[in-house]
Amino acid sequence: MAIIESAGITDVGRKRKVNEDSLFLDDKMGLYIVADGMGGHRGGEFASKIVVDTIPEYMSQKNDSIPNSEALHNYPESISEESKKLLEAITCANEKVYRNSKEKQELSGMGSTVSAICFTDDTFIAGNVGDSHIYLVHDSGIELLSVIHNVITEQTAIDPERAKRLGKRFKHMLTRAVGVEASVNADISESQFFKNDQLILCSDGLSDKVSSEEILDVAMRESPGKACQTLVNMANDRGGDDNVTVIVLKIISVETAKSGVVSKLLQFFKYIGFLPKKILN
């Protein structure tokens, strides 16, 4: 199990009147979410709020209380149960945003990105739709864990030269978002964690203004709380054109039963699901 220290800030920035970003963080649940809403009037604000409300609600449900519906459980076998649950939660948020945008005319066309981190006992899962970044800082290096769903990134993968000549506006043109279509396809990965690993989730208000090297530099020097403020200030000092949201979390220790035959046996039984969790905790 990971012991986590985390912090998060959302800021309207310097140019916009409304903050359409939302965030959620809970060390107990091991769940962290950044959502960047879009769409006219107040739709974007509403969409991102639905995302950060729906996912924790879904994730905190007991597995046996979840209805066994086809739409929710239609995932490939190649991912873990916890990963499936996160995808289901994103699907659930998608349905809610989509339904609201169809029912209420003033919310029509709204949508949101989502980038979420969810911890299991021995791994963390990173899932995302849209262009909100998730970075992993490990061993003094920084790595992008989210898959950026915008036109520029997808075209760069096909033909980097031609993608360079595409206009700037393509950067803000998403190819996927939550709540825009009846179904959504999130990208997901699952990794082990190590002591001192850090994860940084942010909206494009930060990633457009501050490079990954700079984010790494701040994360290495400062505590999560201070790093969040420094990063938001950097984005605002460079124009603050968009809402800025950032979550920084750090794994301060990893609890494992290292010695003793009994604890090893318990770990083993817990692993194969032999004992109910109650006995162990």
Place this chain on the structure above:
Amino acid sequence: MPILTLKFKNKAIKEYRLEHGSNMTIGRRSTNDIVIENLAVSGLHAKVDSMDGGFLLTDLQSKNGTFVNEKLVTSHWLKEGETVMIGKHTVTFSYAKDELRPQEADDNATDATMVMDTTSYRDMVAKSSPEQAAPAPKTPSQVSQAPQPQPQPPSQGGNAIGVLTYLAGGTGDIELTNKIVKLGKNKANDIVISGFMVGQTAAAISNRPNGYHIGYVGGMAKPKVNGETVKESVLLKEFDVIEIGSTKFQFMYQA
């Protein structure tokens, strides 16, 4: 409210008043607000929406394209006096006298995040590629005669599938299709590795956007990559040799 003037060969045909808060469609079909009866014009060709105080022109995936100032556009914020070319017709956009116009800053509205219709965006990107958009003006027939090759969509996550090939301790190949593959002595692992020193779960390989990473989980036998012990985790390169206890694999990407 602004006025759209439909012209053919510089002769005004008709004027349309564009109300704030409404939209107008342009096309060949009679159901459009602005009807242009010409075969070079698509049934539903383009539209103009009143949005955030400005007016946004959008090409509705028309066959022969919509041009503003002789440049092919897919969406464009209309400014005073601009001329939109559709087939051989033009539509001129102008504000009424003393009318409140959107401020310069509103041009930044195109910076706002938008979602592309996934089925149409590749087409749009193809249309906006410089080979097509730069030489202007074009006659409609030239545009339609130059279909762009459709780019293949990137595969999920953009990664090729990794494969582990047994060099010792087993035979055959294992495709790494799972997002996380656990290796160890326990039968619950994806890949079971025997050996006294091998941990219940000794190592895990996770598939991330930048490639496959192998990490040490537990047990006395730490995984080695190319002879070097993995303390935490490392990114696997093609042809790396992975060793756990007496079992050996080579990592490769599927051809």
